[in-house]
Amino acid sequence: xxxxxxxxxxxxxxxxxxxxxxxxxxxxxxxxxxxxxxxxxxxxxxxxxxxxxxxxxxxxxxxxxxxxxxxxxxxxxxxxxxxxxxxxxxxxxxxxxxxxxxxxxxxxxxxxxxxxxxxxxxxxxxxxxxxxxxxxxxxxxxxxxxxxxxxxxxxxxxxxxxxxxxxxxxxxxxxxxxxxxxxxxxxxxxxxxxxxxxxxxxxxxxxxxxxxxxxxxxxxxxxxxxxxxxxxxxxxxxxxxxxxxxxxxxxxxxxxxxxxxxxxxxxxxxxxxxxxxxxxxxxxxxxxxxxxxxxxxxxxxxxxxxxxxxxxxxxxxxxxxxxxxxxxxxxxxxxxxxxxxxxxxxxxxxxxxxxxxxxxxxxxxxxxxxxxxxxxxxxxxx
Amino acid sequence: xxxxxxxxxxxxxxxxxxxxxxxxxxxxxxxxxxxxxxxxxxxxxxxxxxxxxxxxxxxxxxxxxxxxxxxxxxxxxxxxxxxxxxxxxxxxxxxxxxxxxxxxxxxxxxxxxxxxxxxxxxxxxxxxxxxxxxxxxxxxxxxxxxxxxxxxxxxxxxxxxxxxxxxxxxxxxxxxxxxxxxxxxxxxxxxxxxxxxxxxxxxxxxxxxxxxxxxxxxxxxxxxxxxxxxxxxxxxxxxxxxxxxxxxxxxxxxxxxxxxxxxxxxxxx
Ligand code: SF4
Numbered sequence: 234x235x236x237x238x239x240x241x242x243x244x245x246x247x248x249x250x251x252x253x254x255x256x257x258x259x260x261x262x263x264x265x266x267x268x269x270x271x272x273x274x275x276x277x278x279x280x281x282x283x284x285x286x287x288x289x290x291x292x293x294x295x296x297x298x299x300x301x302x303x304x305x306x307x308x309x310x311x312x313x314x315x316x317x318x319x320x321x322x323x324x325x326x327x328x329x330x331x332x333x334x335x336x337x338x339x340x341x342x343x344x345x346x347x348x349x350x351x352x353x354x355x356x357x358x359x360x361x362x363x364x365x366x367x368x369x370x371x372x373x374x375x376x377x378x379x380x381x382x383x384x385x386x387x388x389x390x391x392x393x394x395x396x397x398x399x400x401x402x403x404x405x406x407x408x409x410x411x412x413x414x415x416x417x418x419x420x421x422x423x424x425x426x427x428x429x430x431x432x433x434x435x436x437x438x439x440x441x442x443x444x445x446x447x448x449x450x451x452x453x454x455x456x457x458x459x460x461x462x463x464x465x466x467x468x469x470x471x472x473x474x475x476x477x478x479x480x481x482x483x484x485x486x487x488x489x490x491x492x493x494x495x496x497x498x499x500x501x502x503x504x505x506x507x508x509x510x511x512x513x514x515x516x517x518x519x520x521x522x523x524x525x526x527x528x529x530x531x532x533x534x535x536x537x538x539x540x541x542x543x544x545x546x547x548x549x550x551x552x553x554x555x556x557x558x559x560x561x562x563x564x565x566x567x568x569x570x571x572x573x574x575x576x577x578x579x580x581x582x583x584x585x586x587x588x589x590x591x592x593x594x595x596x597x598x599x600x601x602x603x604x605x606x607x608x609x610x611x612x613x614x615x
Numbered sequence: 616x617x618x619x620x621x622x623x624x625x626x627x628x629x630x631x632x633x634x635x636x637x638x639x640x641x642x643x644x645x646x647x648x649x650x651x652x653x654x655x656x657x658x659x660x661x662x663x664x665x666x667x668x669x670x671x672x673x674x675x676x677x678x679x680x681x682x683x684x685x686x687x688x689x690x691x692x693x694x695x696x697x698x699x700x701x702x703x704x705x706x707x708x709x710x711x712x713x714x715x716x717x718x719x720x721x722x723x724x725x726x727x728x729x730x731x732x733x734x735x736x737x738x739x740x741x742x743x744x745x746x747x748x749x750x751x752x753x754x755x756x757x758x759x760x761x762x763x764x765x766x767x768x769x770x771x772x773x774x775x776x777x778x779x780x781x782x783x784x785x786x787x788x789x790x791x792x793x794x795x796x797x798x799x800x801x802x803x804x805x806x807x808x809x810x811x812x813x814x815x816x817x818x819x820x821x822x823x824x825x826x827x828x829x830x831x832x833x834x835x836x837x838x839x840x841x842x843x844x845x846x847x848x849x850x851x852x853x854x855x856x857x858x859x860x861x862x863x864x865x866x867x868x869x870x871x872x873x874x875x876x877x878x879x880x881x882x883x884x
Contacts, residue, residue, distance in 0.1 A: 257696065258692065258695070258696045260691075260692060279871070279874050279875050279878050279880070280878050280880060281880065282875055282880045282881055284695050284696055284871065286691070286692075286695055286871075288688065288691070288721075289717055289718065289721035290717065292685065292688065292718075293685070293688035293691070293717075293718055293721070294688075296681065296682065296685045296688035296689045296692065297688050297689065297691050297692030297695070298692055299681075299689060299692065300661065300679065300688070300689035300690060300691065300692030300693035300694075300696075301692035301693060301695065301696035301697075302692075303677075303679065303693060304693050304696045304697035304700070305696075305697070306696050306697075308692075308696075322682055322685075323682060323685065326681065326682055454659050454677040454679075454693060454697070454700070455656065455657065455659070455677065455697050455699070455700050456656070457656060459655060459656065459675055459676055459677050459678070460677070460678070461623075461671065461672050461678045461679075461680065462678070462679045462680065463672065463679075463680035464680065464681065464682060465680070470625070470626075472623075472625075472626050472672055473672065473680075
């Protein structure tokens with residue numbers, strides 16, 4: 234079979250990845266720089282028998298996909314900064330009710346309406362802590378159009394496996410950049426289907442009774458098991474409860490099911506890391522400049538390497554700690570004021586060796602920007 | 616089947632105060648469902664937050680208790696993805712028309728086949744008696760201790776203006792009428808909204824010295840009249856009850872299925 238090679242924009246690749254993974258229901262609201270995802274899906278979904286709806290705002294979009302997911306379908310919404318802020322209430326609801334859902338945030342400059350058409354990575358912490366209350370969440374990212382496709386498929390797989398919202402934290406540059414993409418043949422990469430209950434009709438089904446392996450087999454709305462879903466703390470029936478033991482167990486389950494698996498959920502790429510004295514850690518489009526700088530330095534015999542994170546949440550702290558062990562310096566490269574930098578410092582055994590190369594002025598961070606920092610930490614002046 | 620056969624008795628007693636109107640609405644909604652011979656497995660009940668929104672938990676259907684004001688948005692997703700389901704959305708007046716006002720007008724405009732039952736008790740009960748967008752001018756609430764200077768929505772005008780294809784009003788006093796209207800609303804193909812004037816003796820009643828639940832229900836009897844009735848002609852100030860709008864208009868998920876077909880495709884549902 235000939236490979237399906239195409240040239241496309243990041244936002245188009247996200248659509249292709251979602252359709253590959255089995256997206257059936259999409260609700261969205263236009264916002265720069267993610268609008269293309271909504272536009273393309275409005276055309277593509279009816280053609281595949283799937284459902285598309287443009288909602289009145291991002292709040293409604295997030296709520297609609299949760300409602301649709303409960304009827305047994307794979308769902309997604311896409312937005313950017315301000316819209317992502319509006320979705321936080323319902324993202325928390327999806328966390329609490331354990332409804333598989335995928336949320337794309339093509340980041341732009343913030344806060345407020347910020348820099349709508351500029352590149353930024355300032356929503357990293359919002360993806361983690363944007364909704365209120367103790368919780369955990371999965372956040373994935375990518376630095377190329379091909380990886381945007383792959384990470385989108387992975388987002389659906391993780392959402393189904395862990396019954397959780399998954400945030401795809403892309404940035405404006407990856408969303409709008411055009412590159413070559415190889416679309417895998419059906420079956421070529423794994424697509425995880427929803428785990429449904431085997432409890433037969435007429436037998437008590439406990440929708441929120443956690444299995445020993447931490448998973449919760451689901452029954453679709455419209456199926457033979459009728460149960461309650463609530464955003465309140467709930468017992469195994471899905472009925473509201475204020476019993477401290479029920480609350481304790483539920484919150485623990487919601488956090489542990491992801492945090493305890495942070496390093497198995499982890500996705501990352503390594504470039505020239507084996508003998509690197511200085512390790513760069515980056516993600517999203519920043520990782521492109523970081524890699525460019527690393528390749529350039531390697532030509533001059535400088536021992537630098539790059540760890541590109543593709544999963545940011547739950548933060549793969551153990552992986553990062555191990556990769557940083559024995560390096561002279563660690564340089565985090567990102568387009569915000571140090572959101573992942575702080576996480577890296579927390580993870581490593583020598584936080585004083587961790588430095589930050591960043592920009593947050595709407596201008597793409599360049600290899601030269603990173604090199605300046607590298608020179609400083611290596612004692613070569615500015 | 617009896618009303619109790621539609622209830623999850625495991626979760627009783629329910630949380631409502633003695634005399635609250637919401638239990639009456641729940642029972643009559645069940646009677647309407649019974650009358651239509653709908654199967655339990657085909658019904659999804661979606662609510663937001665508030666006293667009335669606790670209703671789904673007690674019902675033996677697929678039930679979804681969501682976020683304050685957002686019930687219609689969740690319901691839209693469920694109905695659109697699985698159009699064979701009958702989706703009923705019980706709401707409170709603050710839930711539906713204040714925090715959920717935007718979702719309400721857009722659900723009406725879209726004309727998706729959802730049945731919204733708005734229990735209007737003119738107050739926020741669950742949070743302890745604050746004024747709502749349906750608190751009449753001058754009436755008291757914990758956030759309007761000298762009487763509110765806000766104006767209430769004209770509910771029928773709002774729903775009609777937003778494009779709802781079925782709009783009706785009834786009260787907890789008028790049980791038979793309520794069953795008939797709710798059954799019609801569920802059967803209606805499109806966005807149907809029913810305002811049920813319901814009593815909150817605990818807060819609205821007490822704050823405004825309206826007496827017991829029975830006294831409040833009597834006011835619903837005395838203060839309302841059927842659309843076009845002699846009583847209404849004689850006393851033009853009375854609040855009208857009955858069906859204000861009942862029109863056929865393209866239903867959203869049907870239009871969408873037609874679009875899929877036009878594109879030469881089919882779908883699971
Ligand atoms: S506070 Fe009012 S609305 Fe709430 S349960 Fe009590 S009587 Fe009913």
